[in-house]
Amino acid sequence: MTRGAAQQTAHHTHNHKVCIEDALTTARDLCAERGVQLTPLREKVLQIVWRSHKPVGAYEVLDELARSHKSARPPTVYRALDFLMAEGLIHKIQSLNAYLGCVEAGAPHSGLFLICRKCGATEEIADPKLDAALDQASKRARFRSERRVVEISGLCAQCAA
Amino acid sequence: MTRGAAQQTAHHTHNHKVCIEDALTTARDLCAERGVQLTPLREKVLQIVWRSHKPVGAYEVLDELARSHKSARPPTVYRALDFLMAEGLIHKIQSLNAYLGCVEAGAPHSGLFLICRKCGATEEIADPKLDAALDQASKRARFRSERRVVEISGLCAQCAA
DNA sequence: GAAGCTGATGCTACACTATAACAAAGGCCC
DNA sequence: GGGCCTTTGTTATAGTGTAGCATCAGCTTC
Ligand SMILES: [Zn+2]
Ligand SMILES: [Zn+2]
Ligand SMILES: [Zn+2]
Ligand SMILES: [Zn+2]
Numbered sequence: 001m002t003r004g005a006a007q008q009t010a011h012h013t014h015n016h017k018v019c020i021e022d023a024l025t026t027a028r029d030l031c032a033e034r035g036v037q038l039t040p041l042r043e044k045v046l047q048i049v050w051r052s053h054k055p056v057g058a059y060e061v062l063d064e065l066a067r068s069h070k071s072a073r074p075p076t077v078y079r080a081l082d083f084l085m086a087e088g089l090i091h092k093i094q095s096l097n098a099y100l101g102c103v104e105a106g107a108p109h110s111g112l113f114l115i116c117r118k119c120g121a122t123e124e125i126a127d128p129k130l131d132a133a134l135d136q137a138s139k140r141a142r143f144r145s146e147r148r149v150v151e152i153s154g155l156c157a158q159c160a161a
Numbered sequence: 162m163t164r165g166a167a168q169q170t171a172h173h174t175h176n177h178k179v180c181i182e183d184a185l186t187t188a189r190d191l192c193a194e195r196g197v198q199l200t201p202l203r204e205k206v207l208q209i210v211w212r213s214h215k216p217v218g219a220y221e222v223l224d225e226l227a228r229s230h231k232s233a234r235p236p237t238v239y240r241a242l243d244f245l246m247a248e249g250l251i252h253k254i255q256s257l258n259a260y261l262g263c264v265e266a267g268a269p270h271s272g273l274f275l276i277c278r279k280c281g282a283t284e285e286i287a288d289p290k291l292d293a294a295l296d297q298a299s300k301r302a303r304f305r306s307e308r309r310v311v312e313i314s315g316l317c318a319q320c321a322a
Numbered sequence: 323g324a325a326g327c328t329g330a331t332g333c334t335a336c337a338c339t340a341t342a343a344c345a346a347a348g349g350c351c352c
Numbered sequence: 353g354g355g356c357c358t359t360t361g362t363t364a365t366a367g368t369g370t371a372g373c374a375t376c377a378g379c380t381t382c
Contacts, residue, residue: 057367057368058367058368058369059367059368074368074369074370075369075370075371078368078369078370097367097368097369
């Protein structure tokens, strides 16, 4: 992980351009390595998702995309989002039906998301203890885990103050 | 928790009538204690959700409800589901947009759900270590946690075999 | 270079999930 | 009876996500 800035938390003020550049660079590198196509359309969608650290709905992406890409329709967006999720470049926040740029793209992981209900900022956290607890619980139930959703809603440090 | 049978896991074979009866009895008691109305409509919806240990979609509930309740419409169902969720009698499975009877109604809790992608059976588990890990992670991020979603998809013991 | 293949996008229509807004009905208190 | 609150009825619409097939561009193969 050479992308220091992208690992900043979802603080209210920081140089977010760095986050975006890092995310795009990482995405290009990863897709090149894997031999999959990060087309201009897909890159644009990734860029839109990365506009902020708030999860963004598919139809918000569509509205934004349509400014520069007149032929954009729901399938256009959903296909790009599906691609980006398959490559681990974005996550879907299930409790919001919205999408968020991944700050750990490349390393396979299943994050924990802290979602502020006031400002919307959402932070992705990796937590070995959480992983251990989930693995242990699955094992105890003899359940073969494949996909995880761990989301906590509440108030971020700034908004709670 | 005197409702032993409801604490059975989502095994493929068990006496599910006991689950339903336990859930309805608990619901009636809880609502009486709290002075809220478990009306016939709401009880019927709870019964429908408890038809199985698989999460059930709102429109499935509607179809089933409409058999005995001709005036049923989407708001009818969603209002009942909202009530049941507010009273902690059912949970929403966010990754499926579906609803599941709660096996620990009454005790405030935030469960872990193991969702079998093959048979659909979904088990709710309470896990102190998971709670501790989530509390710790929230605290470290100075995040004030309010609502949790923890869902694991995969294969249950029976379906993995 | 024509034919055929593959992956990506265009395009229309539709399915599924959820809520807004207001009316009507019933119980309860005074 | 009148006012209040909760629940349900009713119509319409908003929001989220897919199916299915056409087209196009790049590549391979002959
Ligand atoms: Zn940023
Ligand atoms: Zn906040
Ligand atoms: Zn059962
Ligand atoms: Zn199963």
